[in-house]
Amino acid sequence: MIEDTIAAISTPIGSAGIGIVRLSGKQAVSIADKMFSGKRKKLTEAPSFSINYGHITDGNGEIVDEVLVSVMRAPSSYTTEDMVEINCHGGVVVVRKVMEMVLKGGARLAEPGEFSKRAFLNGRIDLAQAESVNDLINAITEKSMEVAVNHLTGTLSKKIRSTRKQLLELIAHIEAGIDFPEHDIEEITVTMVGKRVQKISEDVRILLDTADTGKVFREGIKTVIVGKPNVGKSSLLNALLREKRAIVTDVPGTTRDIIEEVVNIRGIPLKLVDTAGIRETEDFVEKIGVQRSKEMFAGADMVLFMTDASTGLTEEDRDIIKLMNNKNSIVIINKTDLKKKTGFSEINKLVAEKDIVEMSLLTGEGLELLEQKIEELVYAGKVFAQGDVMITNMRHKNSLEKALLSLEEAVNTTNALMPLDCVVIDLKAAWETLGEITGETVTEDLVDQIFSQFCIGK
Structure with missing residues (x-):
């Protein structure tokens, strides 16, 4: 459980119509409530998904700015925690003043990508979806935006999970036959395993074939x-x-x-x-x-x-x-x-x-x-329809390449008619490697590295 409350400016610094200061965590609403004065007596009494008009005031009761404050309560928020977004005027001085008051109120400055990181750690999105948030922010054409949105909605994740499920079912079938030969389990031969692994390999290779074009977008x-x-x-x-x-x-x-x-x-x-x-x-x-x-x-x-x-x-x-x-x-x-x-x-x-x-x-x-x-x-002669899965991330490409190597090793093992317990080793390696894409088998250090590339307010 994450206990502290984080805050960050989520809009670019500079003169603009609106500037947004964002908070997430257990104390998000109460911290904002200390500096908010509006028709509603307390933000802590505001319902979720409400927008509250009022003013931000300093410790002396002086008005800092006229604001709209959005309240989103756990678990129905981006991070699945209580969240508040203070929409103030976008001047440099105003936004920084509001941010300073939030930090003095008990929040700490968010690390790069920490809002999205919390969404991932709290299970609202997987790692591939979290990375697509950054891709969406940095999209430079409509096509790159379309690919990022496609990943954000989970299209790539569903494809990876489907492939991992096929591998897990095959591993379970093989191991059950090895460990419990006396039970009435459908016999699976080396040749049958080879054909199934070959089909899974082809699916992974199809994904990999999109990587060069995806990198372009x-x-x-x-x-x-x-x-x-x-x-x-x-x-x-x-x-x-x-x-x-x-x-x-x-x-x-x-x-x-x-x-x-x-x-x-x-x-x-x-x-x-x-x-x-x-x-x-x-x-x-x-x-x-x-x-x-x-x-x-x-x-x-x-x-x-x-x-x-x-x-x-x-x-x-x-x-x-x-x-x-x-x-x-x-x-x-x-x-x-x-x-x-x-x-x-x-x-x-x-x-x-x-x-x-x-x-x-x-x-x-x-x-x-x-x-x-x-x-x-x-x-290069390939046609991609809207909604097709496309690999745009070098980390995903590397994981798919490693998984494909393991699957090809498994196919070679079956072609050599070696025992099935030897095949299982390569199948498990492929299953683990594919899990790195969605974050199901990823290390904490890698998670930190990925989110460090995000902007602070996201």
Whole structure:
């Protein structure tokens, strides 16, 4: 049982219409009641899910702010404890003053993620659902929000629990047959076990196959626009952002520093990076920009390589193409509104396995096709319907990989026709590892580490 009462500011610090100070714990209502003055005599008498109008006053009876105080009583609250949310005006001074009074009243400052941690420890949500709360807060596109909400409602947890239940039933059946051979228990052979484990392995593998795409929705994909100077890199950045973010001129070398923006392409969050044109130069400042461009290129998840239809391929283009072999990349032939130089078909041979998009950023032609190619590259031919389970968390991916290894070992053991008690060892390992995802077999240290990544007010 958690005895102390915690408090935190749950809204960003700064000027805003509303600021919220949140309390959770046995003394939450009584602490708020000490500083609240309203038409209702006591917050301690307020029913659950009530919003109470009044004022926060200091020890001298002076009004600090006009507020609305929400009261939520255990167990029907986010943490399953008594909770209070003081909705005051969002000025920096006001919110901090209310927070100071709450702490003086007997609450302690919450640790990062402690409200969600209490919800987990008190059994209202499991660990995967708790982590999805953080994902929902940090969602940068509607698709990433949709995936987070899907996990918050327990879709992933149900899938993991279903798989663990199948494993537990199989383990119990095997052990019952081994421990109580004299009882009338349906006989299960090594071959039968192998088939059932193989089916469970396939289910885990299907989940794992979504991890790379899921990671994109959670973290975004670092996409670098590269090319020689004056091919239209900054124009492409502006076109994808639908705003004039980067300076565009006819002068080669205009972009000398890295420009980074997050853009939503069909629900896919791209961390889009506009780089300085890559070329040999004697200009000291431009040279630094070129070097940074090469560094960003090396660390990119995806590359948009641009070249100029009106000039044909140059040695600078060919040098960049050589660096693209091991990169997920799309080739963009820009300025198709101008007359093409002869011999430009060479690029089809140099980037035979890459998607090529011909476009004119001046007219907008080809922009929609480029977005389609980006979508196809990220999804890699996979189609995810709304509500599908998708792995977005690296911790979940690692647990699934470990579980799959244990299941594959179990299959190998059955193929070798070894005794079933040897198979049980690997099945139990898989069962334990899958439990780490929902928090049913997780260590206290790992729980602390996970919630330390949350904001204090959540």
